[in-house]
Amino acid sequence: MLFTHLADDLFRPLASPSRAFNAALLLHLHARVFGDAAEPLRKSELLAAIGDFSVGWSQAEIADDEATPVDPIERRSAVFRRLIEAGWLVERRERYVPVVDFDPDARLLIEELARIERGETRSYGGAVLEVLSALESAIASPADRSEALRNAAKASRTFLGHLRGLAGAMRKLEERILREPDLSAAFRLYFEEFVERHLVSDYRTLHTRFNPFRFRSGIVREAGRALRDPLTLRALADGNLREGRAADLAAAERMVRTDLVEILSIFEGLDPHLDAVSEVVTRLERRISAALRYRDPRDSARIERAAAALRAVGAGEDDLAGLPLPQISLLRPPIGPPQLTNPRLPRRIIEYEPLPEIDVDPAIEAFIAAKDEFRRRITVTPERIVAYLDARLAQVPALRGSDIAVDDVDAFVVFQRLREIDVLFDGVLRSRYRVARIEGRVSNGWLDCPDFTIERVRAPAARRGAGKAG
DSSP states (O other): OGGGTSOTTTTSTTTSTTHHHHHHHHHHIIIIIITTOSSOEEHHHHHHHHHHHHTTSOHHHHOSSTTSOSSHHHHHHHHHHHHHHHTSEEEEEETTEEEEEEOHHHHHHHHHHHHHHHTGGGOHHHHHHHHHHHHHHHHHSTTTOTHHHHHHHHHHHHHHHHHHHHHHHHHHHHHHHHHOSOHHHHHHIIIIIIIIIIIITTGGGGGSTTOGGGGHHHHHHHHHHHHHOHHHHHHHHHHHHHTTSSSSHHHHHHHHHHHHHHHHHHHHSOHHHHHHHHHHHHHHHHHHHHHHHTSSOOOTTHHHHHHHHHHHHHTSOSOOTTSOOOOOOTTSOOSOGGGSOOOOOOOOOOOOOOOOOOOOOHHHHHHHHHHHHHHHHHOOOHHHHHHHHHHHSSSOSEEEGGGSOOOSHHHHHHHTTGGGTTTGGGGTTTTTEEEEEEEEEEESSSOEEEEEEEEEOOOOHHHHHHHHHO
16 A cells, blocks of 8 residues: 555645645645656755745745744755655765655655646546546457556546545535524635535536536446457456456456446446435525525514604605705606516417428439349348359259359359358358369359359268257
């Protein structure tokens, strides 16, 4: 396991008060500083890179305690020693020059953290298409691309893990929103975290026109077809054995069956996970809607206060000289029927017209029938060859090509393929007839080619004896 090879204090920088700075620095070193460099970096270059990155961070964000230096030169050295002591970086000398590189085992972990930070696991379409393309590639060429099946199973597990993580993240955010005493903060969490991060970027992806689950049936169909085909299973198992992923053929076949069953079970059992996500969304939307409805307390005395104010105005003196002019604009009429909600109009009856009857031209029908007949006459099938040869081998044990009479075009279409009968149609007729090349040529006015003989393949004597005994 990876954790048996990692340093004991590897996660200490990621759990310290400066964990945000340390995590950002490690990702920066992995992506920008080391990058695709094949050789380790000089220590001076790495210290300069740490110093440049630290410019945008405050002392409080970088320091773990009061012993962390404030001076930028000394502080970058302290940060460098922090990563060395934790086991993220390894320092050594090459020709008296100190160089630094990531620890090989720690590099595996930082690459995974970088992948999570980039958010690659949030692409539903990419995950589903990766499974489908890898599965189709493995089934189309099982002898050469058996590794694609392993990749398809791995992508399926990753996809299911993200779907489970989506439901868990939504439930966690739901608890945070419900525990928030301030309604403004709760609404901010709902719209910024829940709606923008999950509902729009992840959940809504499942309900769009280009839903990635439209490929789900193809994945289930391909995996089920491969499980039912023993030849495909054997070819995939041979590929695993040849490439050293299994000790023997039985283990390789179990590995293939396990991967296919896992892909099937994942994509056939997605509905409960989707229902769980939909349940969280519905529940939280209902609660937010109720909070908005009852956010302002109801004032049951508003009508009485308004009526009392009107009565007081009406009981006053008629002299309105001291009162302010009413703010009434004749250019903008008050709210009236045009602004009120109109009742829903009755549904219009859908008008339809009967489809016109189309008369097909007899000439077109005759042309289509003639094309079908022409296609039938020029197509050579195993049944047509068997009927042709059985009619001519009924009385003789073998036939020479030069002795076969070609009477018409239909006979010529079959005759010209007799020399290939041992390889024609994937050799399906090889068990019934045998073709041999002989000296001489066939020249019958239709074809000029080397001569040949055709004879029936006789059943073995033991089989004939068994048939007679029966």
